[in-house]
Amino acid sequence: QNGLSRRLTDDEFERYSRQMIVPGMGKEGQLRLINSRVLIIGAGGLGCPAAQYIAGAGVGTIGIVDGDVVEVSNLHRQVGHATSRIGMKKVDSLIQHLRGLNDLPAYISHPFHLTPHNAADIISQYDLVMDCTDNPATRYLISDVCVLLCKPLVSAASVQKSGQLIVLNCPPVPQGLVDGKYAPCYRCCFKKPPPPGSMVSCGEAGIMGPVVGMMGVAQAGEAIKILASALHVQSENNESTPERNLLQPTLLIYTYDLESAVGPYSFRALKMGGRRKNCFACGENSTLTLEGIRAGNPNYEQFCSVPTPNHSL
Amino acid sequence: QNGLSRRLTDDEFERYSRQMIVPGMGKEGQLRLINSRVLIIGAGGLGCPAAQYIAGAGVGTIGIVDGDVVEVSNLHRQVGHATSRIGMKKVDSLIQHLRGLNDLPAYISHPFHLTPHNAADIISQYDLVMDCTDNPATRYLISDVCVLLCKPLVSAASVQKSGQLIVLNCPPVPQGLVDGKYAPCYRCCFKKPPPPGSMVSCGEAGIMGPVVGMMGVAQAGEAIKILASALHVQSENNESTPERNLLQPTLLIYTYDLESAVGPYSFRALKMGGRRKNCFACGENSTLTLEGIRAGNPNYEQFCSVPTPNHSL
Amino acid sequence: MSDVTDATTVPITVDFSGGLEMLFDNQRRHSVSLPAVDNEGRPATIGFLIDYLCKNLMKDPRVDLFVLDKHIRPGILVLINDADWELEGEEAYEIQPHDNILFVSTLHGG
């Protein structure tokens, strides 16, 4: 609270002036960003553009999780890396780029994959989580931990010529609360993962850079509005929230067509349901706990039947 | 044509593999990109993200036009620059970043504003133009020259919390041709500029980074599909082109709301008309010529009544 | 969006975008019950709607940011059910029940 009443430094004022004069932002929105802590999980095709705009906007503390190293085949879409940094940990490569863009935020490197064992320790340090990962097991893990730690989640995904974006668990309410309308978690919207054979990753199926780029930038846009306008903070009276597209959130789908220009069906906004009473993670009889997750229950790899665990980012 | 039948080098094959396996791209699409020349006019909030994905995708020759230098207040959204390059010409700063990302393309620096005097000389060197500028006078100038030189134009704009994107003049046909359905130019869609008092620039009105970022990435996406699929090349039979959203293009509008998450009206696809018979630039009685433009006719500053000409990028 | 209607009004939605919403109470979507005929008994057209909006919906005194010389000001696109009004007859288009009319200010920044 203290941080929201201080003056901006001259540096901050000059750097953020063009977004502070946007109606609705102002000094208050800027200070909210500066006082926020965002975790970006995945420093790839989604995480790179997302991180550029999160850092540019002046989010005060930015954590990035990724265990991979930069490869040349990443660089057509992972625009926060560089040819000279091939072989470097993606987290360190991306932070190097972000520091060059804006050295005011604190950058925290988590240069390893998110696992059931470390997820809660990492996520608990932040106010908002951005799922920029590339596999279903990690997506379910992130959502479950966000439910248990009451963190809003901005989730995006992209393969080939398609992209998807949704804001989940925002504003977050405790697990098991079902006596009203609440925002859904990832499991409420996506109950079961697809069987392994039907899934395709960017490595196998390919990905167009601007498609995953659009989704990453859009994710940054959603995270910035949540933090700057405190949409993740439950208001005293719940009245206004339904109009905010949060309790029954929109799943945005982007379809890129190499054969035609942008058209009427390039973007579609799909209305999803709210929190499900019988949701495995957030529903009223959920037995999900942080201790359970850490101890291997549920088994995310098995749930998603991923044959090899080496993509568990 | 020769360039389209050569083999890819090992470097190219490895770097572009993830987009080449996308259905519809392939080696043919990749070689078309490598053999293409794209001009990005403006190295600001649109040009930075657009250029990242154009360079990442491997467009072979990338020209950038901008007379401005990097300022600290640019950096929240102009993610191809860096704090250490404040004061450097934007063109040179952006090219430095792009070379780090991908050093295979040839980068051409045009470190000055586009003017009626130099526009045709610059634009004539390229296959496709991306309008990433910030003022109406330059937007009309770019479109007029693209009409006269038969260049497709991918145009975007953004202020505060709104963005717009449209593909124009694609496939391009000679000025005056009106005996059929043809794609419109910028003037066909936007006949007159707004009066000066009603216009707002990003400097005065502000701009949210992810909004202009989305539009810049989307511009790259449209440019890549046009070049990779040769949508700008008139097909023998015109039959299939209407389905490509080119002859009556879609104006995509993006509305970002700080108070609510992405929703049903965040993106709208608006259907525009085709080439107008009486268009000042591309219509049947047009008197517009390159010589005229170079000599100051029409007077773009006067047409847009911009009081000071120092924003003529 | 109320759908209450009678023979003398036409229920439509009117949207503003690109900054024009600032002239209309900062609200992007309005439900409007437009009189079905103008003062002279002719069916309501887009031209009539524009006049009606100025007189009844605009909260901002700067009318010339929306209308100049009795026509929509240059730099504003008018869309009838998401199609440029040039495809529909411009000001002369007769409003139909449940039409969506969108006014967009064209942008030039970047």
Next chain:
Amino acid sequence: MSDVTDATTVPITVDFSGGLEMLFDNQRRHSVSLPAVDNEGRPATIGFLIDYLCKNLMKDPRVDLFVLDKHIRPGILVLINDADWELEGEEAYEIQPHDNILFVSTLHGG
């Protein structure tokens, strides 16, 4: 989109997204005249539509990428007029004329 209809069929549009279009002739939008009732005379539901699509519209032999154990396979969202089918009764929802039914494969890459 043809709108030819008779009492015995229901005209709808069926869309595929997120890669599912590959199973349906690489076409993202299909106009379908669905029989108004199933073999037992009950009104056509989404469940009936899914079965109908497998038998009549799918060009790809890999049916199990769309249907598993007689239900839509996990990882596919079904949307009725752009709303999650859970809001509308899932498989039991009775198809209405001019409905748009969208099948989207959920994505996991990034």
